[in-house]
Amino acid sequence: MFEIVRKKQLNDSVVLMEVKAPFIAKKAQAGQFIIFRVDEQGERIPLTIADYDREAGTITIIFQTVGASTKELAELNEGDFIKDFVGPLGVASHFDEGIKKVAVVGGGVGCAIAYPQAKLLHSMGVSVDLIAGFRNKDIVILEDEMRAVCDNLIITTDDGSYAKKGFVTNALQEQIDAGVNYDLVVAIGPIPMMKFVCKVTEPHGIKTIVSLNPIMIDGTGMCGGCRVTVDGQIKFACVDGPDFDGHKVDFDELMRRNSTYQKAERERGCRLLNQEVK
């Protein structure tokens, strides 16, 4: 059992939790993830490690309530326990020496994962532009935290209700057009966003790393539920990733595979709602 020591609602649907998990906190690195199971009947769901505190022995997760399991998790409070919490899983992000200028691009709740990447790069002495995109003003998260770990924070909102109007891809394109020379782009967010960031960088030959989020069960390489096609080869995102070269990823296949259980998920979401009405 793993205790929730801090809970903070970041916006209407995004929650931050700090979870006591000393073994994981000792080893966790940027880019890795955990798998949680809320209770005995629960499913196993992966979440990227947003931050860790080795001394306090805690792991920070930031998640959006998109379905039944994240909703159940969001209903827990400080002092409550999560049944299972396993990690750190996946390969830690690796950045080559000699990188000078990087754009880290985050979309929505993906900013929670872009944040530790930016933090790591920043601590390596790399100049970081952080481009964070949100649908509107109300759902902007982690603004101060992000500002602290980059040289230049560009926030975009789809509807222009806050900061710059447009998508992250527009902002990235503008930077490139303005002559900023990026050695690397790191993109984390919804799959279409990552796909289009790759479309922007490809003609310029800028290496682009994406963090993939396929369906997972065990997260240790024993089922292949999370398989993705990278450069024509089958890879298991849980052990070979989750970071991959975005120019080689088959995003369309990933998007389709992630829709496998849409119907079952909707029905279960509805069941939960009905229970509450009663």
Next chain:
Amino acid sequence: MANMSLEKVKMPEQDPNVRNKNFEEVALGYDEIMAMEEATRCLHCKNKPCVSGCPVNVRIPEFIEKVAAGDFAEAYRIITSTNALPAVCGRVCPQESQCEGKCVRGIKGEPVAIGRLERFVADWYMKNGTDKTEKPQSNGKKAAVIGAGPAGLSCAGDLARKGYQVTIFEAFHKAGGVLVYGIPEFRLPKKIVQKEIDKLSELGVTVETNMVIGKVLSVDELFEMGYEAVFIGSGAGLPSFLGIEGEGYIGVYSANEFLTRINLMKAYLDEYDTPIRHAKAVAVVGGGNVAMDAARSAKRLGAEHVYIVYRRSEAEMPARAEEIHHAKEEGIEFLLLTNPTKVLGNENSEVCGLECVKMELGEPDDSGRRRPQPIKGSEFVLDVDSVIMAVGTSPNPLLRTTTDGLEANRRGCLVADEETMKTTREGVYAGGDAVTGAATVILAMGAGKKAAAAIDEYLQNK
């Protein structure tokens, strides 16, 4: 006077057309009278060929004698002196190629039903046994076991009996390995696995779940924490795919994923959160026990047609004869000498067919098995909406890539001495599928036992 009947006493089973719609156990087990009657078929041979056929050398004629006399508690004591998981082994061992394969009664007629008797004794004891398991005297030494599958459980049990303080580190949220995620409820009820594991806890074995060794702790760190020996029983859980076109379509599963969703996550029960697709027609590719388990599970989820697609003939199938028989009874359709060439998908990228080619057996290959070859022009499309790949697994690279000095062979299997299970790293032993590649539960348990004996000797002399 021995009972000279040529046939085993029949074991009651659920009717095939009832059981293929539920996940309850198929074979219902002997009652006391059936067990005593079957026990009298044993001739008590002097040279005991059956015992040499058992990888953990259960003292078979001795326990059978007690069953015949109705002293089931004593029979249990004899079995468990060498076998930590009798209720499991009695159910899932391929007895026809082990103990029963060597039974003298099998020369003319059926062998003694050793597996059914072992199962009966274990089940009887779970219901009626009274002895408390006594915690052995501690010898003050700590040993770590990586993986709570059959190899790890048997190694841990033996070490605990010798007085070691044993901790098992398990990556999943539940102990049991393939016994909980792989073998379905209808062959091996999970309640029974849990009871066997509880018995190990009574011996003082601690199980730490959610611990992926190689990630959260390294083997070196286990030694730093005071463990003086480490046994690796991490299995062969990495599934293979065929590499044919269309394996990314929705509805293509590895058997590991399909069975994990069903067995470990209980996706077939409404009150559990993990979803699974309910297909109308399913092709299971492969001919081993895992393929049979996947096919029979798919049928129970309501598929109208379930096909076993296997590229050789039935004689070459690695699955147990009994499982093939059960699968056929339940309506599984066998497409032998058939090889998949391409998964077909519809506009939503869901599986809508499996293109296959007919095969014929050619010359024997290196392994002595006749090599199947495609028959030109025999391609056809099987009308299915799900495909389950049960074409083998290999060891997960996690431990060998994170532990210095641990050698593996070309297939990724850890190198270990056949008798002592000692690896290339001092104090580190390994056994089960991690060493052999995918094999059987009882071979893994045998390896765990050997390793426990070798670890004991190593630490006694250290």
